[in-house]
Amino acid sequence: MSDKKLIEPVILHLHHYYGNFGIGSIIFGGLISASAFFNEGTEGFHGSLPVFGFFAFLGLLLLMGRWIMKVIVHENKITKVSLLGTSKEMQLAEIIKVKFNKTTLELKLSDGKKSISCHQHLVGFSYIIEKLNDFEINTEHLNINV
Numbered sequence: 001m002s003d004k005k006l007i008e009p010v011i012l013h014l015h016h017y018y019g020n021f022g023i024g025s026i027i028f029g030g031l032i033s034a035s036a037f038f039n040e041g042t043e044g045f046h047g048s049l050p051v052f053g054f055f056a057f058l059g060l061l062l063l064m065g066r067w068i069m070k071v072i073v074h075e076n077k078i079t080k081v082s083l084l085g086t087s088k089e090m091q092l093a094e095i096i097k098v099k100f101n102k103t104t105l106e107l108k109l110s111d112g113k114k115s116i117s118c119h120q121h122l123v124g125f126s127y128i129i130e131k132l133n134d135f136e137i138n139t140e141h142l143n144i145n146v
Contacts, residue, residue, distance in 0.1 A: 012122040013070040022062030029055025071118050073131055078109065080116045090116050092135045100142040107144070120144070 029052040036044035064083050072079040079089045090111050097110040105120040107128065118128055132139050 007075050009072050009074045010124060010127055011070055011072050012118070012124045012127065014066050014119070014121055015123055016066065018062050018121075019066035022059040022066065025055045025059035025062065029053075029059070071116075071122055071128070073128060078116060078118075078128070078131075080118070088114055088116050090114065092131065092137075095132070095135070095137055098132065098137060098139060098142065100144050102143075107142070 032055070033045060033048040033052040036048035040047070061083070068081065068085055069083050070081050072081070076093065077089055077091050079087055081087045090109060094111040095109050096112055097108075099108045099110075100106070101108065106117045107120070107125075109116045109118070109132075118125065122128075129139050129144065
């Protein structure tokens with residue numbers, strides 16, 4: 001057994017409010033459809049189905065973003081699990097380009113072959129910045145308010 005201490009990976013995900021808004025959106029769409037049914041009958045209900053579909057789709061996207069999408073920061077690599085469950089992995093030592101988009105609030109890490117985007121709303125986003133600084137990757141020019 002080695003004396004080296006194993007460091008657990010840090011899992012960053014969107015705040016639970018994203019999931020709450022997703023559930024609220026689905027409920028809101030259901031209330032609209034129920035109201036249309038009780039006020040207009042089946043014709044009103046059928047007319048409200050596209051509205052319910054929109055709010056249900058929006059709610060599912062928010063729920064998936066909260067529960068599926070995540071960034072896992074290991075000792076020497078970073079892994080991004082997308083909305084559809086696919087993952088990308090990048091070694092921290094191989095990162096050559098770091099950009100921050102102030103419009104989308106995404107930090108984009110690139111090693112020349114692939115890129116990983118990390119949203120500023122991830123719980124623990126500042127840990128990514130600290131980890132990049134540990135690997136002597138300059139992040140001062142990004143002007144990120146963490």
